[in-house]
Amino acid sequence: MSYEPPTPPADLSTELVKSLNKSSLDRLQDIARYAEALAEHKEREVRLEEESNEVDAEERPDDLPDDVPAKATITIKEINDNRYYYWQWREGDKVTSKYKGPVNPDE
Incomplete structure (x- = not known):
């Protein structure tokens, strides 16, 4: 594991990166859990929408x-x-x- 801080994704806003960098460890872990749950929720929405669009012509x-x-x-x-x-x-x-x-x- 590197001792250097991770490089944020290029498309994150500067304000968000600064806010994350100022956050405590507990806060970052809460944010990470929320972000993971939100990503899973959005993936599920996309999958359900794709499934509803795949309805057979019959x-x-x-x-x-x-x-x-x-x-x-x-x-x-x-x-x-x-x-x-x-x-x-x-x-x-x-x-x-x-x-x-x-x-x-x-x-």
């Missing part, structure tokens, strides 16, 4: 647009006494909707 409804994920459900929204179908899905904390068509196609 599982997608025939009328599902290409830009709507397979996990989307159909909801009915009433606007000015008219009812419409919308594809709806969650992206993190945000709910996204895409117009499908009127509930009664004669409208």
